[in-house]
Amino acid sequence: MKLRNALLAIHRRLLPNDPEIGFLPYVWLVYLAMLFIGLNFTHTSAQIWLGTIASVVVFLILYFRGYWVSGHAIIKYMAAIAILGLGVATFNPGSSVYIIFACAFAPALQSVKKGIIAALTIISIMLGFSWFYGLSYFFYFPATVFSLLVSFVNIYQAELAKKNKLIKKSQEEVQHLARSAERERIARDLHDVMGHTFSMITIKAQLARKLLDADVEQAKQELAELESASRQALAEIRGVVSNYRKRDLNEEITLARKLLDAAEIDASIEVDITPLPELFNEALAYIIREGVNNIVKHSDCRTCDIQLKQEKGLVELQIKDDGEVSSYQDGNGLNGIRERVKNINGALQVLIEGGFTLHVKCHMEDTV
Numbered sequence: 001m002k003l004r005n006a007l008l009a010i011h012r013r014l015l016p017n018d019p020e021i022g023f024l025p026y027v028w029l030v031y032l033a034m035l036f037i038g039l040n041f042t043h044t045s046a047q048i049w050l051g052t053i054a055s056v057v058v059f060l061i062l063y064f065r066g067y068w069v070s071g072h073a074i075i076k077y078m079a080a081i082a083i084l085g086l087g088v089a090t091f092n093p094g095s096s097v098y099i100i101f102a103c104a105f106a107p108a109l110q111s112v113k114k115g116i117i118a119a120l121t122i123i124s125i126m127l128g129f130s131w132f133y134g135l136s137y138f139f140y141f142p143a144t145v146f147s148l149l150v151s152f153v154n155i156y157q158a159e160l161a162k163k164n165k166l167i168k169k170s171q172e173e174v175q176h177l178a179r180s181a182e183r184e185r186i187a188r189d190l191h192d193v194m195g196h197t198f199s200m201i202t203i204k205a206q207l208a209r210k211l212l213d214a215d216v217e218q219a220k221q222e223l224a225e226l227e228s229a230s231r232q233a234l235a236e237i238r239g240v241v242s243n244y245r246k247r248d249l250n251e252e253i254t255l256a257r258k259l260l261d262a263a264e265i266d267a268s269i270e271v272d273i274t275p276l277p278e279l280f281n282e283a284l285a286y287i288i289r290e291g292v293n294n295i296v297k298h299s300d301c302r303t304c305d306i307q308l309k310q311e312k313g314l315v316e317l318q319i320k321d322d323g324e325v326s327s328y329q330d331g332n333g334l335n336g337i338r339e340r341v342k343n344i345n346g347a348l349q350v351l352i353e354g355g356f357t358l359h360v361k362c363h364m365e366d367t368v
Contacts, residue, residue: 096143103151107158119151273310299323
């Protein structure tokens with residue numbers, strides 16, 4: 001336990017508390033072995049060994065410090081690591097790894113253009129330095145190839161992570177707006193249902209109290225109407241609450257469009273149906289919600305096509321995207337869709353040709 005706590009304390013000093021960084025920076029340090037692979041353990045001088053080891057110490061300081069900064073501040077650490085690599089290259093070609101590490105920090109500039117320019121600038125200076133001093137092929141070739149590869153991949157992954165954050169934030173905003181709209185609808189509906197009814201109940205109660213001494217029969221009639229009004233109010237409240245538990249097809253289509261727009265997915269939604277029975281309305285609303293959520297979470301698509309049409313008693317729903325997919329597994333979302341399709345005696349077809357497609361077909365006359 002003490003050892004674990006000590007290691008965690010060291011970790012917190014070396015790296016910022018960022019779940020996206022995690023422990024991977026320690027894994028990448030395995031590439032420092034390149035510094036020693038080319039050294040001859042019997043014929044290499046002590047000065048070269050000491051110079052290489054000293055360079056590793058300096059690098060580690062710059063490397064871990066680089067994770068604490070971003071934007072223009074990272075440039076000085078990238079430059080310092082690259083200069084270290086060029087200096088060590090005069091006696092150890094394995095220092096090409098330092099050039100690669102320097103370019104790996106390119107995404108920290110938080111701009112694709114600036115990151116690419118920084119990486120290409122480091123590589124160009126390294127090539128010019130290698131030509132001027134006649135450095136070994138074993139230095140500049142791996143430094144060039146892997147620096148380009150690592151910097152471009154890291155920039156791409158950083159932009160992908162940024163997009164995923166934006167999508168998640170947009171989803172949260174859509175859900176927040178939906179909850180706010182739902183609260184407003186609840187308040188409006190309760191006001192509409194309760195306001196008039198309870199005003200009437202109050203007036204009836206006051207009138208019945210006044211008539212108790214003057215006209216008992218009329219008071220009884222008012223009390224009977226009061227009881228009827230209260231029962232009606234209770235039934236209306238139950239109806240309102242029952243409606244809140246059910247999904248509405250039109251609302252889900254609107255939310256689906258907003259969610260796809262937030263995820264930067266071009267949405268084509270075509271709806272050609274008449275008002276559906278409650279069972280079909282709720283089932284199709286659920287299927288659209290789950291289908292669109294799965295696309296936003298798991299697909300790399302650029303477009304999504306949703307078609308809902310009705311011809312006599314036949315209702316068809318198709319949700320299709322153009323993402324790349326070779327196989328799929330039934331998860332909670334797809335299992336839930338299958339259950340809803342089964343409840344309306346429908347048929348579900350899943351296709352993975354040219355994207356992922358959900359096709360639902362059901363006959364309303366088959367469901368009573």
